[in-house]
Amino acid sequence: MVRSNTCVRAAWLGLVFAIPFLTSSPAAAEIKNIVVASASEIGPFRGKGYREVHATMEGVAPGGAYSVPVVLAFPKAAADHNGFAVVDVINTSTIGKEQFVLGGRPLPLARSHMSEDFLFGKGNAYVAVMWDKKAVEVFGNGMIATPADGYTVLRDAATLARDPASHLPADAGTAPPSGKIIAYGYSQTASLLRGWYFDHRNTEGGTPVFDGALVAGAGAWCIDLATSGWKPCPGVLADGGKVIVLLPETDVEWGGYLERGDHPDYRVIEIAGVSHIPASAADFRTHGMPEQNPVGFEPVFRAALVNLQDWLNGRAPPRSIAIELSDAALRYFDDTPVRSAARDADGNAKGGVRLPHMPTVLDGGTTAGAPLGQYTGFAWNYQKSNRYFTISGTFTPFPNDKLRALYPTHDAYVSAVSLAAKDLVAKRHILQEDADAYVENAAKSDIGQ
DSSP states (O other), rough: OOOOOOOOOOOOHHHHHOOOOOOOOOSEEEEEEEEEEEEEEEEEEEEEEEEEEEEEEEEEETTTTEEEEEEEESSSSSGGSEEEOOOOOOOOEETTTTSSSSSSOOOOOOHHHHHHHHHHOOOOEEEEEOHHHHHHHHHHOOOOOSSHHHHHHHHHHHHHOGGGGSOOOOOGGGOOOOOOEEEEEEHHHHHHHHHHHHOOOOTTTTOSSSSEEEEETTTEEEEEEETEEEEESSSSSSSSEEEEEEEHHHHHHHHHGGOOOOOEEEEEEEEEOOOSOOOOSSOOOTTTTHHHHHHHHOHHHHHHHHHHHHHHHHHOOOOBBOOOBOHHHHHETTTTTOOOOOBBEEEEEBBBBOOOTTTOOOOTTOOOOOEEEEOOOGGGGGGTTTTHTTTOOEEEEEEEEHHHHHOOSSSHHHHHHHHHHHHHHHSSSHHHHHHHHHHHHHSOOOTTT
């Protein structure tokens, strides 16, 4: 089975991983050398200046020498650093895939999903690393002896993130150390991280490599680099540190419900009415799929990063939350069974995190949320023609008369959005800045006017 789904934003950054860098053959274990190709100032981000370094990381893995592209970003002022580093496990799943109509390239998805303004504005250090033997061979920008050596690359990337100054030359800038390292993977690379934890690679050296991880959109599948294959890996990931699993509706239905589990160091957050590739992440609406689900998961992902960092600092995160599943007959996609979400009268999923575009009942019984139509995780009409379109979901707008009945005035619509956003902040599923953006966008709309 091939689960090579992903999203595209910040395409310019992805292209840097297709540029050949200088390499040399290391002769010792662990990180042997960092060869810097460029170092420049970026930002500011919320008043914080940042330094970005494009380089090659060279080292030795069990299979032999490796040299891989790596990008670092870090605050110029030590006082602006929050003590965390995010290791962005580069997604390579669209390379060579014509079906991905926006073009295949290596994708630093933590940077695009979180946004530079948020990720760097909050003071995070950042390392994006290429781990995929096939990808470096396609682009000719490095070497990895065997696929399983990607595990060593990930381990060394965490080492680099924890103490970059020990490896970078002085003219690259003074990079602060990070006390806690968080891995981020989405879709293909979420399955890579699930395999990392499932096979207990995080603690095989004694001390956890990653203190925490955001594992998003894996659908209960693991990648095993040792066999270059996929395998089901349901249940809890518990191998040192903390893990938050994030699942758009598509992935919950597509086997992700099997990731549910009870453990003190594990949470599963399922997001209703959002697809695996929403238009906010890769917009196909002018590329042959006008009905693509437009609603993004990014606010939930940003909040999850904050919740994970707070968790590592001692504050418990929100409890796991699940989408309701139906007893409808199974469908199949990529030879994998799809279990449909239970749906309300309008066809929207029940349960899960309910962003302001979904109807919800607040704890006091008040109705909130402002759906404008039906939102799904799968676009089944494309199943035989374009797998990426299929997992981009659909949006089917309500008729005008129904919209007028739901929102007789503009204020009624804005109020429904505002109530939902306020509740989401209280439950720590989104941040206040994203709640404000939801309300601002509602106020600018013409709904109810």
